Amino acid sequence: MLERIGNISFENDFSKSKRRKYGSYKGNLYAGSSFDINDSISFSPASKYLSRANWLLKEYHQSNEGKINLEFNYHGFSFEVSFDLETLGTINSLVYKISKDVVQNLQEKNVSATFKISIGKSSQKLPLQKELRGLEQLFARFATLNLNNELNIYNYELIETLLEGMYSLLQNDFEYLNSTLLQFIEKQTNMRVGSLVAKFHNVSTEISLQKIKPFSLT
Secondary structure, eight states, rough: OOOGTTTOOOHHHHOOOOOOOEHHHHHHHSOOOOOOOHHHHHHHHHHHHHHHHOOEEEEEEOOOTTTEEEEEEEEEEEEEEEEEEETTTTEEEEEEEEEOOOSTTTOOOOOEEEEEEEOOOOOOOOOOOOOOOHHHHHHHHHHTOOOSSSEEEGHHHHHHHTTTTOOOHHHHHHHHHHHHHHHHHHHOOOOOHHHHHHHTTTOOOOOOOOOOOOOOOO
């Protein structure tokens, strides 16, 4: 079925389909790097937790209104996620924008993919570090596309084909990502999210691939 989506070149017929100023943290937590950030973040339990998990925090922005934007790298991928602390206790899903850190083949186009992921069941036994086998396989599949324009939810049949055969692997990846991310937010903001996770203890993690588009690292 994947032959159907090789050499995709979409036209611009998907038309149907204020930025605030933030107080910010920018820094690299790569081994051997140096950075200049305030002690409350660099030596906080939240930062130490991410360091043990081997997540590399690239940016952290929190506005006075409680809007949080963060970017991190893990296992060869770059992630962008946003939170609103005022609604943190009632959210039922997270939106991730994901891209590969490095494209091995210069002939391949790097892409960014946006996922809407429900907050499903989690376990205290989840490892602190984990291979992201589902995302690795999915992005290898993306690399076979000659994608020149955005692929989005209006192309739902192609989206379903891309996810074919790897849904359970992706569920495992995102259960881990959701759990680690929420624990970091809890440690960083001192807001309790344990009850939020418990609310969805017996609910499966649902994955919606919202869009895929060519992405430039420069």
